Amino acid sequence: MPMARSATRRAAGSQEHDAAPVPTIHDVAIRAGVGAGTVSRVLNRHPKVSDAVRARVTQAIHDLKYTPNPHARQFAGGRSYSIATVLPVVATDFYLRLLTGLEDTCHAAHYDTALFPLLSQERLARLLTPGSLVGQADGLVMVTYDLTEMFDPSATQIRQPVVLANAFTPKLDCAYVDNHLGGRLAGEHAVTRPGELYAIWVATDLDALFSTRVFKDRRAGFHDVVTAAGRSIRHEMFTRYDSLAIHQAVCALLDDAVFPCTVFAAADQIAAVMLDEAGRRALRVGEDLRIIGFDDHPWSAERGLTTVHQPVGQMGAEAGRLLLSRLNGYSGPPREARLAPHLVVRATA
Amino acid sequence: MPMARSATRRAAGSQEHDAAPVPTIHDVAIRAGVGAGTVSRVLNRHPKVSDAVRARVTQAIHDLKYTPNPHARQFAGGRSYSIATVLPVVATDFYLRLLTGLEDTCHAAHYDTALFPLLSQERLARLLTPGSLVGQADGLVMVTYDLTEMFDPSATQIRQPVVLANAFTPKLDCAYVDNHLGGRLAGEHAVTRPGELYAIWVATDLDALFSTRVFKDRRAGFHDVVTAAGRSIRHEMFTRYDSLAIHQAVCALLDDAVFPCTVFAAADQIAAVMLDEAGRRALRVGEDLRIIGFDDHPWSAERGLTTVHQPVGQMGAEAGRLLLSRLNGYSGPPREARLAPHLVVRATA
DNA sequence: TTGTACGCGTTATCAC
DNA sequence: GTGATAACGCGTACAA
Numbered sequence: 001m002p003m004a005r006s007a008t009r010r011a012a013g014s015q016e017h018d019a020a021p022v023p024t025i026h027d028v029a030i031r032a033g034v035g036a037g038t039v040s041r042v043l044n045r046h047p048k049v050s051d052a053v054r055a056r057v058t059q060a061i062h063d064l065k066y067t068p069n070p071h072a073r074q075f076a077g078g079r080s081y082s083i084a085t086v087l088p089v090v091a092t093d094f095y096l097r098l099l100t101g102l103e104d105t106c107h108a109a110h111y112d113t114a115l116f117p118l119l120s121q122e123r124l125a126r127l128l129t130p131g132s133l134v135g136q137a138d139g140l141v142m143v144t145y146d147l148t149e150m151f152d153p154s155a156t157q158i159r160q161p162v163v164l165a166n167a168f169t170p171k172l173d174c175a176y177v178d179n180h181l182g183g184r185l186a187g188e189h190a191v192t193r194p195g196e197l198y199a200i201w202v203a204t205d206l207d208a209l210f211s212t213r214v215f216k217d218r219r220a221g222f223h224d225v226v227t228a229a230g231r232s233i234r235h236e237m238f239t240r241y242d243s244l245a246i247h248q249a250v251c252a253l254l255d256d257a258v259f260p261c262t263v264f265a266a267a268d269q270i271a272a273v274m275l276d277e278a279g280r281r282a283l284r285v286g287e288d289l290r291i292i293g294f295d296d297h298p299w300s301a302e303r304g305l306t307t308v309h310q311p312v313g314q315m316g317a318e319a320g321r322l323l324l325s326r327l328n329g330y331s332g333p334p335r336e337a338r339l340a341p342h343l344v345v346r347a348t349a
Numbered sequence: 350m351p352m353a354r355s356a357t358r359r360a361a362g363s364q365e366h367d368a369a370p371v372p373t374i375h376d377v378a379i380r381a382g383v384g385a386g387t388v389s390r391v392l393n394r395h396p397k398v399s400d401a402v403r404a405r406v407t408q409a410i411h412d413l414k415y416t417p418n419p420h421a422r423q424f425a426g427g428r429s430y431s432i433a434t435v436l437p438v439v440a441t442d443f444y445l446r447l448l449t450g451l452e453d454t455c456h457a458a459h460y461d462t463a464l465f466p467l468l469s470q471e472r473l474a475r476l477l478t479p480g481s482l483v484g485q486a487d488g489l490v491m492v493t494y495d496l497t498e499m500f501d502p503s504a505t506q507i508r509q510p511v512v513l514a515n516a517f518t519p520k521l522d523c524a525y526v527d528n529h530l531g532g533r534l535a536g537e538h539a540v541t542r543p544g545e546l547y548a549i550w551v552a553t554d555l556d557a558l559f560s561t562r563v564f565k566d567r568r569a570g571f572h573d574v575v576t577a578a579g580r581s582i583r584h585e586m587f588t589r590y591d592s593l594a595i596h597q598a599v600c601a602l603l604d605d606a607v608f609p610c611t612v613f614a615a616a617d618q619i620a621a622v623m624l625d626e627a628g629r630r631a632l633r634v635g636e637d638l639r640i641i642g643f644d645d646h647p648w649s650a651e652r653g654l655t656t657v658h659q660p661v662g663q664m665g666a667e668a669g670r671l672l673l674s675r676l677n678g679y680s681g682p683p684r685e686a687r688l689a690p691h692l693v694v695r696a697t698a
Numbered sequence: 699t700t701g702t703a704c705g706c707g708t709t710a711t712c713a714c
Numbered sequence: 715g716t717g718a719t720a721a722c723g724c725g726t727a728c729a730a
Binding site: 029034035036037038041048049050053072074075076077078 | 715716717718719721722723724
């Protein structure tokens, strides 16, 4: 007869406070005057539970401050209700928007998410091993970089479903923005403006660790349209995505630009720096200097930036949906959510 | 009689490949011709296992590519062998060094680590809840920010031992560098140099979300020494830790600096930008302009930067050691590892 | 030194 | 609609 057996469990090495017996599903069942199975059904939103019982159980859970033991849960053949997200450097608006979309979707389905930033190759290798915490998640989202490509499949011990966000491969579910189209949209607008054309791109892959096609696609799209219009780009700059490097590239471009001109900056972050610098140089933005960005971050509207809008939050949400679909049993061929960007014309171009 | 029962388990929603039955401890036991308990003992480095048996088991583990199921492991009353690290923005040399030290120590003890970057208040609140992945770790390292302070203890559902790295509180185990001493060391060197004194600090706490005493301590130490020497700082700048903001602060400082002078930059990152800008302005570094940094990153030596060396990797390692000690049963009062910085004199000052 | 048996908290499959 | 009960994989007494 199971009684106060819950009073036993205690995390190893807990600081001092001895009490705080972690309540179990049985404790809840007793307090609610039902069986453990019923509590489980309430927890898992099983449809066939009477409202009265559901209420009693919910109340008991609340009273006892009961939280299901995630390990026991996963262990019982169920799932851990956790999703691992592997992504590059975290502190940018882009990833913040993407993660918000992703997490909102996952949390709505009662999944928790953990972030695994890509810091080094060595760390990455350990990440993709089944013993690691990534291996314990029910599913995996890889943002911007398709890590499955970096290892031969036998070494890659990934057992969970994987979806890619902001990247594409035919082998996996993907949620991504059509960057080639984005480049074309920028190009179509740019060629209608008078004067010279310039562009600043983000140089990735410098350390050859990871690679993404995002900026290549934007550039290809822009080139296609510009060429088709019989125009050419007077000068293209490449910069690391670091605000000092961006500043230097912007200055270098403006130093020997011929005005009037239109600049396509492959990211709003770059466009913003160029706006600052243009102000410092007393250039008339929208006349001498026209600027088209890419991203449409919340602050882009405030600054009057003409830019290519990316539905970033939606991309995260789609990635979440694709993964949840797999977790709910879908096992067909890979699917994709290709999202279309659109141009937002404001004051700068 | 347990046989191929392992052939049953399968992650929900796995992509396609049906096979790959995940081996269990029983499979290993059978292959090695021993009991399951013995395999467990080998896994947990129990001393009383004969070398011969240990070898056979190890071989079987290798052959089967067996990995213990972490959930089952934790569930059986053991530990999950995972440590959660909560930290601010990740992509700086500082955190890279710290994490390296921390992870090396933890991995040596067969613990895996997961990173939880602090992106928003909302995310943080969910992090500290027992159901979240952070709650599943055996222990917790909080870097730079003491998150336990942000919530009243009843709401903070942290059940695991916590250690602070790069921060201090008397309530918890801490590994930190004596930043006040670091500031004093910089000050003592600075006052021996001719000319004016300047300083650039990092302004934290701007959004009042988190707070750290790190830069306050450096400033206080520097002030103490400068004042005691009967000197004063001609001008102090504050900058966000973002390379554009840093660049602006550096330019502003140099724009109306009186030379010769000595500048204490509260982080090497700032000192490096100042070195760049000084070169651009053709200032003679080490004569017109003397620069003292703080951190001593690997690249600081190459640039000849005089700086306060912080043993960052060691700080991470000490944090790991303190946590492992708790996990191994220590339950006494909080302990601290206070590490001493030291001045490294090179060409710039 | 090694094998056996039990229990950890939860979900799922039965009967009812 | 609900309550028993059998797994799930591993650690660990306890017996040998």
